[in-house]
Amino acid sequence: MSRLHRLLVLPLAALAVPASAQAPVAAPAIPTRQPNEPLRPAYHFTPPAHWMNDPNGLVYYRGLYHLFYQYNPDATVWGPMHWGHAVSRDLVHWQDRPIALAPDANGMIFSGSAAVDWHNTSGLSHDGAPPLLALFTYDNPAARKAGQPSQSQGLAYSLDAGETWRKYATNPVLRADAGQVDFRDPKVFWHAPTKSWVMALAVGDHAELFGSSNLARWHRLSRFGGGLGAHGGVWECPDLLPIAVEGSTRTRWVLIQSVNPGGPNGGSATQYFVGDFNGTTFTPDPAFVRSIAAHGPRWIDWGRDNYAGVAWSDLPRTDPRTIMIGWMNNWDYGQKTPTSTWRSAMTLPRELSLYRLGDGSMALRQRPVREIRALERPLVTLPARNLAGASTVAVPGESVSRAHIELSFALPRHRTSVGIELSNSLGDRYTFSYDARTNAFVSDRTHSGAVDFAPGFASIDRAPRASGNRVVRMSFYIDTTSVEAFLDHGTTAMTTALFPRAPYTRLQVFAHGGPARLTSFQARAIAVQ
Ligand code: FRU
Numbered sequence: 001m002s003r004l005h006r007l008l009v010l011p012l013a014a015l016a017v018p019a020s021a022q023a024p025v026a027a028p029a030i031p032t033r034q035p036n037e038p039l040r041p042a043y044h045f046t047p048p049a050h051w052m053n054d055p056n057g058l059v060y061y062r063g064l065y066h067l068f069y070q071y072n073p074d075a076t077v078w079g080p081m082h083w084g085h086a087v088s089r090d091l092v093h094w095q096d097r098p099i100a101l102a103p104d105a106n107g108m109i110f111s112g113s114a115a116v117d118w119h120n121t122s123g124l125s126h127d128g129a130p131p132l133l134a135l136f137t138y139d140n141p142a143a144r145k146a147g148q149p150s151q152s153q154g155l156a157y158s159l160d161a162g163e164t165w166r167k168y169a170t171n172p173v174l175r176a177d178a179g180q181v182d183f184r185d186p187k188v189f190w191h192a193p194t195k196s197w198v199m200a201l202a203v204g205d206h207a208e209l210f211g212s213s214n215l216a217r218w219h220r221l222s223r224f225g226g227g228l229g230a231h232g233g234v235w236e237c238p239d240l241l242p243i244a245v246e247g248s249t250r251t252r253w254v255l256i257q258s259v260n261p262g263g264p265n266g267g268s269a270t271q272y273f274v275g276d277f278n279g280t281t282f283t284p285d286p287a288f289v290r291s292i293a294a295h296g297p298r299w300i301d302w303g304r305d306n307y308a309g310v311a312w313s314d315l316p317r318t319d320p321r322t323i324m325i326g327w328m329n330n331w332d333y334g335q336k337t338p339t340s341t342w343r344s345a346m347t348l349p350r351e352l353s354l355y356r357l358g359d360g361s362m363a364l365r366q367r368p369v370r371e372i373r374a375l376e377r378p379l380v381t382l383p384a385r386n387l388a389g390a391s392t393v394a395v396p397g398e399s400v401s402r403a404h405i406e407l408s409f410a411l412p413r414h415r416t417s418v419g420i421e422l423s424n425s426l427g428d429r430y431t432f433s434y435d436a437r438t439n440a441f442v443s444d445r446t447h448s449g450a451v452d453f454a455p456g457f458a459s460i461d462r463a464p465r466a467s468g469n470r471v472v473r474m475s476f477y478i479d480t481t482s483v484e485a486f487l488d489h490g491t492t493a494m495t496t497a498l499f500p501r502a503p504y505t506r507l508q509v510f511a512h513g514g515p516a517r518l519t520s521f522q523a524r525a526i527a528v529q
Contacts, residue, residue: 001403013303027082027099028073039339039499041479042402043375043528044328045094047344048086051076052344053334054237054308055325056083057100057114057134060315061261065091066162067135067325067346068100070111077335081108083136087162087299091323091349093528098166101136101156106172107143111185111237112136114162116251116314118190121197122215123178124157132158133215134165135199137184138172149176151183153201153217167420174199174210174218185237188215194279200238200255205231207238207257209282222281224255228289230271232262239310240282243322245354245362252285252354252362256324257301258308260331263299264305265461267332269309270300274354274362277444284528289359300364302463303443304330305346305482321367322352328482328497333454338499339481347495348372348477348484349392363466368477374406375526382521385492385513390421394405399486399525401503407521408473409430416514422478422504430498433510434472439465441487441494449500466491480525
């Protein structure tokens with residue numbers, strides 16, 4: 001028996017300080033939200049105050065979706081990271097909870113994940129109720145300064161259904177090899193066929209998988225991705241999970257992998273790979289590898305404002321969805337966006353599924369979770385019509401700045417560009433279009449409002465169209481300072497942050513460069529009760 005193997009069979013409970021001997025984490029109190037903040041989204045999650053980045057520790061337990069997040073409680077810029085915390089029963093209404101994890105002698109608390117330890121493999125529960133476990137990255141700036149590896153993985157657990165968290169007594173549980181600078185963002189899941197825990201970790205320019213029987217002793221299983229996919233920057237925040245194939249009872253394994261910089265329109269973005277996982281190794285499908293060799297990396301979202309997204313763990317058997325949420329910002333300018341008391345929002349929670357493309361490879365489709373529909377109220381429906389130029393749609397007051405707009409066009413002939421424009425009385429305008437000449441979607445925020453707070457924010461971003469359908473469908477979720485576009489039934493997504501100087505009040509539909517037929521149009525107001 002190897003030394004490593006001997007360590008693996010040590011029961012974790014033997015190493016942990018008894019739960020009763022550990023005080024819950026002490027952290028700053030959570031601030032209250034300021035009333036009437038004009039740039040605050042209405043139906044997207046934002047921190048009550050101060051800085052937020054990645055979603056962390058997404059886990060569902062006993063009727064509650066937990067959303068932890070990278071949080072600096074002291075400022076509206078990145079700093080000493082904690083895990084902030086919120087809970088929801090429906091993924092739409094969120095309740096702020098106290099900070100869950102604060103820095104300690106091992107370092108700041110970077111990104112990571114949480115899972116329910118149903119079989120108490122950790123031995124940390126003593127009353128029969130399963131503990132909740134969180135794996136996160138410690139980042140130690142002093143070690144970094146001294147030229148030592150500064151990142152390691154820590155373990156924390158909750159014995160009260162996620163409300164309070166204790167650090168494991170002998171953290172860290174996984175250290176970087178000498179010379180390994182980037183070693184972070186563990187995503188853990190229980191792999192039933194091998195009855196073991198698996199951790200996906202971002203390690204510089206690739207992902208590594210580790211295995212464990214008890215969440216505290218980890219051994220390396222495999223490496224993936226060096227040389228494959230997008231490598232414009234460092235890999236961060238992986239997720240490895242089975243996702244349902246539409247129209248079948250099958251799943252395929254998907255590795256979701258953020259990269260910063262190197263996104264398709266600049267800065268941070270998230271790519272994915274479809275393949276198989278056998279308990280040790282993730283192997284991409286040959287058709288998928290051929291497809292990305294021919295067409296480039298596969299992006300979850302082509303907009304510039306969806307990063308570090310991962311999926312919820314432990315959804316109930318009665319709800320076999322994969323639900324993902326991302327940070328609606330970009331490291332290129334994220335710390336400079338013009339909000340005052342808080343900074344950054346999350347995307348809408350989105351449901352993921354797989355479908356087959358014409359080249360035989362599998363691709364991800366995403367749609368906002370159906371729970372959002374409960375917030376929608378009819379606003380305007382238009383009959384089909386021919387368009388030449390711009391046509392204003394009558395929407396009352398500021399309703400268009402918090403709305404769901406769905407429209408479709410018959411595939412326009414050459415050179416026509418069709419889409420929508422949002423604008424306000426100050427002349428700020430945001431346009432989103434399908435450009436028939438290049439067969440691409442185009443998001444133009446160059447004149448959308450405040451744009452000069454950071455170089456390069458005023459961008460025109462493009463996404464190739466994935467669908468070949470004769471009807472171009474567009475679905476927009478607009479919320480004060482963002483537009484999430486789901487195109488052609490979610491086969492392409494583009495998420496864009498915006499900072500209009502006054503709420504958008506005007507909506508136009510347009511066909512530029514030639515006539516086009518608008519085949520359907522519906523606008524619904526979105527309000528959170
Ligand atoms: C991604 C990231 C992670 C890291 C965290 C630090 O946005 O850089 O890799 O854990 O943010 O806040």
